[in-house]
Amino acid sequence: DARVTQTPRHKVTEMGQEVTMRCQPILGHNTVFWYRQTMMQGLELLAYFRNRAPLDDSGMPKDRFSAEMPDATLATLKIQPSEPRDSAVYFCASGLGHVVGSPLHFGNGTRLTVT
Amino acid sequence: GESVGLHLPTLSVQEGDNSIINCAYSNSASDYFIWYKQESGKGPQFIIDIRSNMDKRQGQRVTVLLNKTVKHLSLQIAATQPGDSAVYFCAENGNFNKFYFGSGTKLNVKP
Numbered sequence: 269d270a271r272v273t274q275t276p277r278h279k280v281t282e283m284g285q286e287v288t289m290r291c292q293p294i295l296g297h298n299t300v301f302w303y304r305q306t307m308m309q310g311l312e313l314l315a316y317f318r319n320r321a322p323l324d325d326s327g328m329p330k331d332r333f334s335a336e337m338p339d340a341t342l343a344t345l346k347i348q349p350s351e352p353r354d355s356a357v358y359f360c361a362s363g364l365g366h367v368v369g370s371p372l373h374f375g376n377g378t379r380l381t382v383t
Numbered sequence: 384g385e386s387v388g389l390h391l392p393t394l395s396v397q398e399g400d401n402s403i404i405n406c407a408y409s410n411s412a413s414d415y416f417i418w419y420k421q422e423s424g425k426g427p428q429f430i431i432d433i434r435s436n437m438d439k440r441q442g443q444r445v446t447v448l449l450n451k452t453v454k455h456l457s458l459q460i461a462a463t464q465p466g467d468s469a470v471y472f473c474a475e476n477g478n479f480n481k482f483y484f485g486s487g488t489k490l491n492v493k494p
Contacts (some may be wrong), residue, residue, distance in 0.1 A: 269472055273413030301482065311427075311472065311484035324417075324481065359426050365480050369434050371417050378461075 270294045274360050274375035282383055286348040287310045289378045292341055293362030300343045302328075302335055303371060311359070316363045317343065351383045395491040402460040404488045406473035411454060415476035418447055418458045420469045421487070427472055430458070460490075468492045 273292040281287055293300050302314040315325040315335040325335060332351070337343045347354055357379050360370040394409075396402045408416070410475035411475045414435040433440045440447050446459040456473050470487045477483050 271386055289402070299480070303484075310486040313481060313483065318480075322478065346387075361426075369415050371429045373429065374419075376426045376427055 270373075272347065272362050272373055272375035274358075274359055274378050275380055277376065278379045278381075281350055282380045283351055284349040285344050285382075286346065287350045287354075287380060289345045289358050289380070291343040291345075291358075291360030291362075291375060293343060293360070294364055295341070297347075297362035297364055297373075299363045299365035299372075300337060300338075301361045301363075302343070303308045303361065305357045305359060307375070314345070314358075347380075350380075355380055355382050387475065392486070393489045395493060397462050397465060398465060398477050398492055398494050402458075402463045402467070402490060402492075404447075404458045404471050404473075404490065406456040406458075406485050408454050408456060408473070408475045408485075409485075410477045411451070411476060413475040413477050416438075416447070416449060417474045417476075417482070418457055418469075419446075419472045419474060419484075421472065422469045427484075430471075463490075463492050465492050465494060 275290045298319050300317040306313045314327045316323050316336050320337040334346045355364045357377040359377045363372045364370040417432040418430045419425045419464045430446050431442045431447050433449050438449050441486050444461045448457045472487050472490050474482045
């Protein structure tokens with residue numbers, strides 16, 4: 269059963285440290301989304317890639333967040349420097365963006381705690 | 384961006400009853416909608432979807448209804464079971480094929 273894989277599942281770090289979250293999309297999927305989930309904001313769209321190219325990262329704080337897809341099997345979300353307000357669950361999702369009516373499939377997230 | 388919201392943040396139902404979860408969306412150009420179920424510690428899981436050229440779609444114990452006139456989406460769960468307890472999100476496929484999510488409804492199923 270194909271699934272999106274995210275690592276690490278949990279990350280606790282101190283303010284100011286760099287955090288890197290990784291995502292392996294489902295093989296063959298050409299779109300990758302990064303979402304952040306908090307109790308207050310729900311699921312916020314941070315960035316969106318299609319065919320490894322960033323199409324929209326307007327949801328990300330540009331000064332500290334960066335998202336990349338080094339290859340088709342790996343997407344990364346980096347925070348440098350991290351702050352306590354970044355504490356949240358970060359989800360990656362992949363899909364077939366060229367197919368209308370194709371749903372997103374989510375990983376189980378990375379729970380980030382910044383102290 | 385688009386605004387997708389929910390009418391009821393928490394819904395409690397008796398086991399065996401039917402559940403209805405509602406969602407309002409704001410982008411009349413959205414052409415695809417999805418309901419997701421999220422259990423504690425997991426990512427959202429696909430339940431059922433519907434294209435804008437339909438007004439009803441049925442799955443196993445679940446039905447999605449779409450009313451484009453009032454921009455309203457609902458999820459009906461028949462014979463609700465304890466395993467249905469979770470947070471349910473609606474999502475719309477908005478501009479540039481991006482997916483926007485509502486704030487979620489928590490469903491509590493009482494035995």
